[in-house]
Amino acid sequence: MKENIITNISKLTILKLGGSVITTKDSFFTPNKKAIIRLAEEIARSDVKSLIIVHGGGSFGHPVAKQYKINKGYKDSSQIIGFSKTHQAMTTLNKLIMDSLIGQNIPAIEIQPSSCMITKSGRIQVMEQRPLTKLLRMGFVPVLYGDAVLDADTGFAILSGDQLVSTLAIQLNARHIIIGTDVDGICTADPKIDLSAKLIHHISLSELKKLQPNVGKAKVTDVTGGMFGKIIELIPAIEQKIKVIIVNAAKSNNVYKALKGEKVVGTIINKGVENGAKPN
Amino acid sequence: MKENIITNISKLTILKLGGSVITTKDSFFTPNKKAIIRLAEEIARSDVKSLIIVHGGGSFGHPVAKQYKINKGYKDSSQIIGFSKTHQAMTTLNKLIMDSLIGQNIPAIEIQPSSCMITKSGRIQVMEQRPLTKLLRMGFVPVLYGDAVLDADTGFAILSGDQLVSTLAIQLNARHIIIGTDVDGICTADPKIDLSAKLIHHISLSELKKLQPNVGKAKVTDVTGGMFGKIIELIPAIEQKIKVIIVNAAKSNNVYKALKGEKVVGTIINKGVENGAKPN
Numbered sequence: 155m156k157e158n159i160i161t162n163i164s165k166l167t168i169l170k171l172g173g174s175v176i177t178t179k180d181s182f183f184t185p186n187k188k189a190i191i192r193l194a195e196e197i198a199r200s201d202v203k204s205l206i207i208v209h210g211g212g213s214f215g216h217p218v219a220k221q222y223k224i225n226k227g228y229k230d231s232s233q234i235i236g237f238s239k240t241h242q243a244m245t246t247l248n249k250l251i252m253d254s255l256i257g258q259n260i261p262a263i264e265i266q267p268s269s270c271m272i273t274k275s276g277r278i279q280v281m282e283q284r285p286l287t288k289l290l291r292m293g294f295v296p297v298l299y300g301d302a303v304l305d306a307d308t309g310f311a312i313l314s315g316d317q318l319v320s321t322l323a324i325q326l327n328a329r330h331i332i333i334g335t336d337v338d339g340i341c342t343a344d345p346k347i348d349l350s351a352k353l354i355h356h357i358s359l360s361e362l363k364k365l366q367p368n369v370g371k372a373k374v375t376d377v378t379g380g381m382f383g384k385i386i387e388l389i390p391a392i393e394q395k396i397k398v399i400i401v402n403a404a405k406s407n408n409v410y411k412a413l414k415g416e417k418v419v420g421t422i423i424n425k426g427v428e429n430g431a432k433p434n
Numbered sequence: 435m436k437e438n439i440i441t442n443i444s445k446l447t448i449l450k451l452g453g454s455v456i457t458t459k460d461s462f463f464t465p466n467k468k469a470i471i472r473l474a475e476e477i478a479r480s481d482v483k484s485l486i487i488v489h490g491g492g493s494f495g496h497p498v499a500k501q502y503k504i505n506k507g508y509k510d511s512s513q514i515i516g517f518s519k520t521h522q523a524m525t526t527l528n529k530l531i532m533d534s535l536i537g538q539n540i541p542a543i544e545i546q547p548s549s550c551m552i553t554k555s556g557r558i559q560v561m562e563q564r565p566l567t568k569l570l571r572m573g574f575v576p577v578l579y580g581d582a583v584l585d586a587d588t589g590f591a592i593l594s595g596d597q598l599v600s601t602l603a604i605q606l607n608a609r610h611i612i613i614g615t616d617v618d619g620i621c622t623a624d625p626k627i628d629l630s631a632k633l634i635h636h637i638s639l640s641e642l643k644k645l646q647p648n649v650g651k652a653k654v655t656d657v658t659g660g661m662f663g664k665i666i667e668l669i670p671a672i673e674q675k676i677k678v679i680i681v682n683a684a685k686s687n688n689v690y691k692a693l694k695g696e697k698v699v700g701t702i703i704n705k706g707v708e709n710g711a712k713p714n
Contacts, residue, residue: 237541238543
């Protein structure tokens with residue numbers, strides 16, 4: 155293998171595409187094909203060299219997981235086919251995303267979490283990372299997704315895309331994490347119920363922790379938790395001085411701008427000046 | 435997790451579904467949907483408790499792999515997107531198979547080789563096996579497939595379904611391997627060119643080795659080799675006293691009968707009496 159194609163992964167970006175953006179959360183098994191194609195085009199246009207994409211399940215994974223109580227762990231054998239169906243729903247969505255990315259000439263390869271990871275009480279315990287790291291170094295764009303996985307304690311579990319984002323960011327020393335969601339960022343209050351809520355453009359980790367009670371929860375059932383759960387999952391990465399940018403991926407060009415490092419409406423979370431990180 | 439659902443994997447069967455059966459090899463990207471649905475039904479009806487399915491690529495994986503010379507390893511960056519497209523073709527075929535299996539209530543989960551395996555000069559070097567083994571023990575049916583994988587020496591390689599079958603059979607101590615192909619079994623000569631060719635119902639490994647020059651090659655280009663290549667790949671498993679049964683999976687009920695252990699037209703390969711294995 156020629157070494158000159160090795161990508162510098164020290165500038166790694168991890169992009170999360172929320173289930174609420176790539177699917178219609180209110181209807182079962184309904185992809186938002188327009189959004190998927192647009193996002194694939196934005197990612198291709200940004201031409202980012204070192205990138206991992208992680209996507210959520212939205213109206214694909216969550217309803218099946220809920221029906222079979224996969225997130226409660228193994229209770230009885232009727233859940234076995236439910237585990238297969240939950241994973242199947244995720245691969246149906248993932249296939250649409252992969253086809254769109256490759257259709258834009260992005261050298262994307264999915265990494266199926268259930269084939270190379272095992273959790274222990276819901277937290278990643280086994281993670282075969284060599285294929286993923288090698289793909290990244292060769293210039294591929296690995297794509298992961300929230301998945302039903304086997305669990306050493308509970309039989310099986312739901313491994314959220316957010317846990318994947320945070321774990322990969324820390325293990326691969328990512329430069330930043332871009333969270334593409336269906337809101338503009340973190341607000342001073344829940345904008346869906348409080349008209350005085352204002353978007354916070356920049357927040358430190360310590361400020362974020364104080365704000366926690368005001369962070370809005372997801373409207374529709376999400377077995378991995380809503381915005382609140384996402385932020386909690388990201389804290390260990392932020393502690394490692396990895397910058398997090400939350401943008402509204404449902405609006406055109408926000409993901410493109412965030413990938414290019416351009417000014418974009420959203421919330422930037424940094425560890426904070428008191429710990430030596432530079433405010434943005 | 436309740437322990438009573440643990441499947442006894444000491445009676446493991448590995449079923450190979452050849453690319454020539456599940457696709458139309460002469461036309462690109464053409465699944466044989468009728469065969470896929472029929473085979474899923476036969477597998478479900480057999481109700482085998484400990485089963486791994488491995489399928490080939492047929493008209494999906496092979497043409498793309500050939501176009502981008504993926505089996506030659508990494509030569510230049512133009513192959514990067516070709517690697518993604520080769521894998522994409524395999525997942526398109528795999529998705530059809532998974533949907534058919536789960537549609538028959540088989541608790542199938544695919545294991546994506548490129549996400550958990552790395553080859554070295556084309557031979558499996560890294561294989562994260564814990565999720566696969568745990569799936570099997572819990573009663574799932576893991577499904578693997580020939581795939582484009584990363585290679586420690588050559589950048590990337592084609593990992594054939596046949597290498598997967600043989601490796602898994604040895605590592606998991608399978609009871610037998612069923613090879614579902616588009617011919618009735620091994621003949622005394624190539625039946626496509628020699629009318630005097632007769633089906634061999636039972637052959638020992640030493641007899642097989644003597645027969646090698648007469649074993650027919652696949653009609654259409656197959657980057658992983660045809661029947662000859664398949665048999666070579668299986669030799670290490672046969673050496674470990676794992677019985678191999680070759681059947682024509684293009685004909686109804688052969689896979690069902692083989693899975694049930696019923697009498698079926700085909701070729702049985704045993705290590706042979708001289709080494710203590712029982713002739714069938």
